[in-house]
Amino acid sequence: MKNTFIGTPMERREDLRFLRGRGEYVDDVAMPGLLYAVILRSSVAHGRLVSIDASKALRLPGVHAVITAADMAGGSEGGPPIVPMRLQPLPQFKPFEQPVIAHDKVRYVGEPMAVVLATSAAIGEDALDLIAVEIEELPAVADWQTAARNESILFDKQGTNRSLVFEARKGDADAAFADAPYIRRERLRTGRHYGLTMEPRGVMATWDDAKGKLTVYGAAKVPFFNRRILSAQIGLPVEQIEMIENDVGGGYGARGEFYPEDFLIPFAARHVKRPVKWIEDRRENLMTMNHARQEECDLEVACTRDGVILAIRGEVHTDMGAYMRTNGAVGARNVCQFMAGPYRVPHVKIDSALWMTNKTPVGTYRGPGRFEANFFFERMLDIIAADLGIDRIALRKKNLITSAEQPYPVAHVQPTDAKDQYDSGDYGAVLDRALKEIDWPKVSKLQGKRIDGKYHGIGVVCFVEGGAAGPKETARLAVNDDGTITVYLGTSSVGQGVETIFAQIAADALEVPVDRIRHVHHGSTAYVSDGYGAYHSRSTVMGGSALLDAAKNFMTALREAAAARLGCAPADVTLDVDHLKGGGKSVALEDFAGLTAEGVFLNHKHTYSYGSHVAHITVDPKLGRIEIVDYVVVQDVGRAVNPLTLRGQVIGSLVQGLGGAVLEDLKYDENGQFLTGSLADYLLPTATDFPNLRCFVLEDHPSPINPLGAKGAGEGGIIAAGGCMANAVANALQSFGAEPRELPLSPTYIWELVQAGQRKAAE
């Protein structure tokens, strides 16, 4: 029997519990003797923390303890422990990392200052009002330009608000610019977004004093790494810490990174020797979960007069917020490394500066740096095409990397020594397909046309999406007592459907019906020897490839064990549903209950899926309102394990991207006060906003660097949405000479573009 579960749009096994309200998210876990943690957060953006007096709060009935920095040591200078960086952990970043609780200064609104433990969350919240805090306010740094003046300094000893400059280099850009016949320079910027998860963050910890063991519920994304951080901070060996992944209500890069609370709650449980649970509310989530995106660039592109790109050069400035968090540097790194996207650019020189400001710290959000880069560069291409009088599609085709040029090297980034290359693909083919699906000959006639008071515009962009971050992933298979098989993975679920996908891969590899795969367990630290988690669109590729290796080892072990019983050679043993056969005899699989084998996949190369977005929109010039008439995404993913869930990834990430393109923006005033603390202020897409979206998934160019041929594909929808929408708006409002240079494309901003165009025409 040769299975073909891979490639089949299978309905998800996770759905059976989620649809009936039987998922178990961390707040659903009950625990006797539980105390609830509520966190006192700074309402001041920048200041010296003079004193905290919790004596009144401690007298409130039901309050068990109030924990502050005074209760803990562990940092390098005797202060509270520091949260180290997970990705790009450069020594330059060390002084800017976040303490788990404020001790000398507060640096953003929302920074934890004290933890109240009470018999209910309501009593804990009552107690917050009884804690007296004295903060000596300092001038706030509310944007990168203020940071760059270095007048008010966040980290006194550093003397600068700039934590680093990434340098992306390829060829000799300055020389190419010196001889260039045409140069265009623009300043562009993106808004501040975040990977808002519908389930707020939560942590529950229990401490077993007799065994000296800590159990942490609510782990997500990278539990093994977070266990190592916690182990070092709290002074317990990793074997004495178990991280449990419950159902996870969304990730998007933001959830599951190590946050201050991931130390504070386990510490509290051990401190009071009682189970402690903390579930954040939405306001906390908006002001404490990693922010992302807010980047500004000053970009120059050099071309020949007929549109061959010669070089790019420029600066990017990222508003990092108050601390360098675990993966905070990824966006600023990616934006300079991948500025050129799928285009052939021989010379690159981009400096990407990271500025510390008094805002919530930055981390990754789906398509980190790539969303921004795509907006910056695709905007430039349309501006250049118009300037040079070249058709913008012809301009793109002229510069897209061809399959013959693969693998194609991208810019080299220092000081992380990041070298990378695209793996495979025909970028022009997906663009052609997208134009065909949108019916280009027909819709292209509508460009800039005014019909019923609305202007029609078409946006066309291309993208690449990186995936499959190494270095390693682990999988294990085991025979259950009833002769079914369980799969264990070192990667995690953030809601993407990995239980279904890994069951498909395992069933194909073992050549058994998919229902023989009883359970797929993932994330928790007890299942496999090591794990790397769910980020950089890596779960399917890395976990799936590890699973293929585990299946090979599992079958070898099974054949050897069965051969002894069957009296035949191991090579002659075959697995037939729930029996092992060989030498004319048969033995039940359940006889080998407990047999288990692990497998790994090691990989230092990245996959690059790629595609095109084409949007047909209308713009109401009076209201500044955008409507999508039709939106097509074509993405080549190498190999789609489950086309149903893959389509969900593409459309879902597209709508997130459209949110960032049109609606979402985290706002602060000049004092660093957070202005968007509710879902009535931070606008998310709803069902009425973007109804007409279509996606097409291709498998024409499998990845050459993993046995599945799959490419990471969870971010392609989001990466190109900002660039595509901005180009569509420019195309619609061409009669006003409108060139959007920032996101989001809010009604106010579009109205201003129209007004500016009308003023210019009147002059």
Add this chain to the structure above:
Amino acid sequence: MSTNFEVNGKKVSVEAEPRTTLADCLRHELRLTGTHVGCEHGVCGACTVLVNGEAVRSCLMLAVQAEGSQVTTVEGLSNDDDLTPLQKSFRKHHALQCGFCTPGFITTAHALLTEEPDCDADRVRDVLSGNICRCTGYIGIVEAVLDARQHYKDQAGRK
């Protein structure tokens, strides 16, 4: 204080502080954790339950206000044997990913289709726009609700 109401067809009596929301009461007192709390300010719709058949945000209602009411949660719209036609339709159209917002969509869609089994796509989008999903982009959810209409029409026809 003591509050008496019906949940999923069963009479319950709970001791809840006046400030306790219906959502917290359902989740923490009655252990019906299928109802999820996503924003606590009435925007996201994850906590939607049916009160006397109407879709209500249980984070904006106090438990004591449920006195004498009939409350139905996602658990009450489910059974052990099989998925319901609405749930099957959600599964078929991949109308959920992380599952956190899903109970709110199921209760909202059930209330809509019970009242208006003939509703069109615009009406479905309009009603569902009170619930936020961050994973799916809504396309699958709208398809799923439209596809489940026939079952509710059949049900209405039988009555």
